[in-house]
Amino acid sequence: MLRMIFIQLWNERKSNVLIFLELVVVSVFLWYASDALYVQYKSFERPLGFDISNVYHVQLATVPVSSADYDTSVVHSRKGGSDFLAVYDRLAHHPQVEAVCYTGGNHFHYRGSNQFATFKKDSLMRHGYVRHVDPAYFRVFRVKTADGQSWETLTKALDENRIVVTGTVGTDFFGSAAKALNQEIQITDQGDRDSVFYHIGAVCEPQRYSDFMDYDYAYYKAAGSREAIANSGDGLANGWSLFIRVKPAADNNRFVAGFTREMSQQLRLGNIYLKDVVPMSYYRNEMLRYWMDDIRFYFSCILFFLLNVFLGIIGTFWFRTQQRSAEIGLRMAMGASRRNIFRHLFAEGFVLLGVAFVPAALVFANLMYLEVTEWSAMQIPVLGRLLCGMGMTLGLIGIMVAIGIGFPAYRAMRLQPADTLHDE
Known part of the structure; x- marks a missing residue:
C-alpha cells in the first residue's frame, strides 16, 4: 500500500508540489516557535530561589x-x-x-x-x-x-x-x-x-x-x-x-x-x-509582561501556521476527492470497503507530511547549529531539544492534517459507486 501511495503522489506531483512546499515552510516556522516556547518553559520551571506567596x-x-x-x-x-x-x-x-x-x-x-x-x-x-x-x-x-x-x-x-x-x-x-x-x-x-x-x-x-x-x-x-x-x-x-x-x-x-x-x-x-x-x-x-507578550506572539504564530496548513490540506484533498471520484467508485465496485478508502486517503496525507518533514528537519537543525534559534543560558541537551521540537511540530501539524483530510475522506466514504461510474 505504501509503495502505491508513493507512486500516486509522484504521478500527481504537479498538484502536490504546492502543498509539499507549504508543509516544509510551515514546519520550519512552527518548529521555530515551538522550540522558543520549549526554551521559555524550561527556564520558567526552574526554582526561583525565593517565595513571594503571601x-x-x-x-x-x-x-x-x-x-x-x-x-x-x-x-x-x-x-x-x-x-x-x-x-x-x-x-x-x-x-x-x-x-x-x-x-x-x-x-x-x-x-x-x-x-x-x-x-x-x-x-x-x-x-x-x-x-x-x-x-x-x-x-x-x-x-x-x-x-x-x-x-x-x-x-x-x-x-x-x-x-x-x-x-x-x-x-x-x-x-x-x-x-x-x-x-x-x-x-x-x-x-x-x-x-x-x-x-x-x-x-x-x-x-x-x-x-x-x-x-x-x-x-x-x-x-x-x-x-x-x-x-x-x-x-x-x-x-x-x-x-x-x-x-x-x-x-x-x-x-x-x-x-x-x-x-x-x-x-x-x-x-x-x-x-x-x-x-x-x-x-x-x-516584570513578566514583556515575556508574556513574546509567548502570546509565538502562540499566535503557531495558530496562524496551523490554520494555513488546515486550509491548504482541506482545499487540496477536497479538490483531489472531486477529481478522483470515478477512481474511488471503481475501487469500491471492485470490493474495497469504505473504511479502506478512508484509510488510504489518510495515509496519502501523512506520507506527504513525512516526506515534507525531512527537509524541514534538516533546515531547522542547521538553524540551531548557526544559533539562529532562541538563545538560552541553560545547558539544554541539543538532541533532547531537537526531539521535543520535532514531537511538538509533528503532533500539531498531524492534528491539522487529520482534520483537514477528515472532511474530504468522509465525503469520499459516502460516495455511491453506481453514481460515480454513471457520471464518468
Missing part, C-alpha cells in the same frame, strides 16, 4: 516639608528613623503578619532597577547585584541555604556582620557552595571605586531575578543596625522598603483593603504615613 510590600512615605502637617520637632524630622522602627515593630506584632523585614531601596526581586556589584577572585570577574536587607528578609521570602536548609543560617550570617552569597557565586568562584563557606571574596559595589574583601558567612540557594531569567550573581549584606536607623532622618521611609509575610489563613482578596483601613492610623507616626500595600505578585506580573 508577601506584600508596605509602602511608606513622608509628609512634605512644605506641608502644614509637617512635624519640625527633632525627634520626628532629624531622628525620624525611630518612627520607621516603630512602624516595623507594629507590623511585626500584627496578628495577621507572620514576619516582617526591610530592604534598602529597590533591593528586591521583580524590580526594574537594583544596585549592581562586581565580584572578583584571582582572574575571574562577574557582574551581579548587591542587596542591603534586614536579616529577617530570608524568613519573609522563604530563602533556603544552598543545601536546602531553612533560613536561620542565613539570618545568623547577617547578624554576625558577614555576607550571604547566592549559590551561583559559590559554585563559579569556589567550585561548590560548601567550599565557599568562610572564604573571602572581593566585591566592588556600584559607584564605589575601591573593592572590599567580604567574609562569606553563608550561601543561599541559586536565585533568579524573575521567572524567565537565568541564575544571577548576588550577595546580601545587613542594611544597618537599629541604632543607625534610629539616628536617621524621616526621609528613610521614602528610600527603604518594608515587606510583610501574611499568614496563609489571613491572605485573601479583601486583605489589602482591610489591612490598609485598619493600619492607616497606627502607622501614622511623626512625618511617616502608610502610602500603599502592594502584593509582590503585582511586581511579578509587571
Whole structure:
C-alpha cells in the first residue's frame, strides 16, 4: 500500500508540489516557535530561589516639608528613623503578619532597577547585584541555604556582620557552595571605586531575578543596625522598603483593603504615613509582561501556521476527492470497503507530511547549529531539544492534517459507486 501511495503522489506531483512546499515552510516556522516556547518553559520551571506567596510590600512615605502637617520637632524630622522602627515593630506584632523585614531601596526581586556589584577572585570577574536587607528578609521570602536548609543560617550570617552569597557565586568562584563557606571574596559595589574583601558567612540557594531569567550573581549584606536607623532622618521611609509575610489563613482578596483601613492610623507616626500595600505578585506580573507578550506572539504564530496548513490540506484533498471520484467508485465496485478508502486517503496525507518533514528537519537543525534559534543560558541537551521540537511540530501539524483530510475522506466514504461510474 505504501509503495502505491508513493507512486500516486509522484504521478500527481504537479498538484502536490504546492502543498509539499507549504508543509516544509510551515514546519520550519512552527518548529521555530515551538522550540522558543520549549526554551521559555524550561527556564520558567526552574526554582526561583525565593517565595513571594503571601508577601506584600508596605509602602511608606513622608509628609512634605512644605506641608502644614509637617512635624519640625527633632525627634520626628532629624531622628525620624525611630518612627520607621516603630512602624516595623507594629507590623511585626500584627496578628495577621507572620514576619516582617526591610530592604534598602529597590533591593528586591521583580524590580526594574537594583544596585549592581562586581565580584572578583584571582582572574575571574562577574557582574551581579548587591542587596542591603534586614536579616529577617530570608524568613519573609522563604530563602533556603544552598543545601536546602531553612533560613536561620542565613539570618545568623547577617547578624554576625558577614555576607550571604547566592549559590551561583559559590559554585563559579569556589567550585561548590560548601567550599565557599568562610572564604573571602572581593566585591566592588556600584559607584564605589575601591573593592572590599567580604567574609562569606553563608550561601543561599541559586536565585533568579524573575521567572524567565537565568541564575544571577548576588550577595546580601545587613542594611544597618537599629541604632543607625534610629539616628536617621524621616526621609528613610521614602528610600527603604518594608515587606510583610501574611499568614496563609489571613491572605485573601479583601486583605489589602482591610489591612490598609485598619493600619492607616497606627502607622501614622511623626512625618511617616502608610502610602500603599502592594502584593509582590503585582511586581511579578509587571516584570513578566514583556515575556508574556513574546509567548502570546509565538502562540499566535503557531495558530496562524496551523490554520494555513488546515486550509491548504482541506482545499487540496477536497479538490483531489472531486477529481478522483470515478477512481474511488471503481475501487469500491471492485470490493474495497469504505473504511479502506478512508484509510488510504489518510495515509496519502501523512506520507506527504513525512516526506515534507525531512527537509524541514534538516533546515531547522542547521538553524540551531548557526544559533539562529532562541538563545538560552541553560545547558539544554541539543538532541533532547531537537526531539521535543520535532514531537511538538509533528503532533500539531498531524492534528491539522487529520482534520483537514477528515472532511474530504468522509465525503469520499459516502460516495455511491453506481453514481460515480454513471457520471464518468
